[in-house]
Amino acid sequence: PIKNISILSGNVIATFIAGFMNILVMVYGGKYLFHIDWGKSDIGVLLLLGAFIFTITCLGLFISSFFKTQQQLSSIVPVITVSTSMLGGCMWPLEIIQSKTLLFIANLTPQKWALEGIKDMIMYGHGIESIVTPVLVLLLMGIIYLALGIRFINASK
Numbered sequence: 001p002i003k004n005i006s007i008l009s010g011n012v013i014a015t016f017i018a019g020f021m022n023i024l025v026m027v028y029g030g031k032y033l034f035h036i037d038w039g040k041s042d043i044g045v046l047l048l049l050g051a052f053i054f055t056i057t058c059l060g061l062f063i064s065s066f067f068k069t070q071q072q073l074s075s076i077v078p079v080i081t082v083s084t085s086m087l088g089g090c091m092w093p094l095e096i097i098q099s100k101t102l103l104f105i106a107n108l109t110p111q112k113w114a115l116e117g118i119k120d121m122i123m124y125g126h127g128i129e130s131i132v133t134p135v136l137v138l139l140l141m142g143i144i145y146l147a148l149g150i151r152f153i154n155a156s157k
Contacts, residue, residue, distance in 0.1 A: 004154055012057055012146065019053040039121040044128035048121070051135045052114040055142035059110065061149035088112035113137045 027045060030036035038045045063080060067073040085091060087102065088111030097103055106112045117134035120126045 005150060008061065008150055008153065012061060015057045015060070016053055019057065020050055023049045023053065037122070040125065041121065041128045044121055044131050045118070047128070048114060048117040048131045048135055048138075051138035051142070052110060055110040055138045055145065058142040058145035058149060062145040062152070063149075065149050065152035084109045085111050089115050110138055110141055113141075 023046065027038060027042065027049070031038055031042070060077075063077065064073055067076070087106050088094075088109035089106060090111050094103065094106055094112070097106070113134040117131040120130035120134075121128070124130075
């Protein structure tokens with residue numbers, strides 16, 4: 001008998017590792033094959049993207065706790081992904097948004113914090129110190145999503 005927490009932790013860890021491996025290929029493949037400039041600190045970029053992957057993985061666990069079948073989950077994930085990406089500034093810059101409500105909601109999306117850190121490091125040339133707040137916020141979001149996901153999955157059993 002394996003506890004639910006062990007199974008869920010194993011799934012989160014395996015998903016995180018797979019996502020991080022993809023990021024490694026993207027960052028270093030882009031750097032050496034396509035000469036993409038990732039800013040002053042590759043480690044900072046990887047740290048920020050690692051925190052983002054952790055948060056998104058835990059968000060996926062949280063969202064999956066509400067659905068009973070894979071088809072239900074796969075039908076709602078694109079809606080959540082696109083809408084949070086829009087709100088987080090991935091589709092257009094948040095600087096053009098005037099609504100205080102939308103800007104507040106943007107602060108609740110992981111995409112906003114990851115994009116803010118990436119912009120600071122790559123576009124504006126800041127060092128690794130510029131990502132401390134985004135990384136901490138992403139890790140906090142991830143921990144909250146993980147705790148809620150585990151709680152709701154355990155409650156549904």
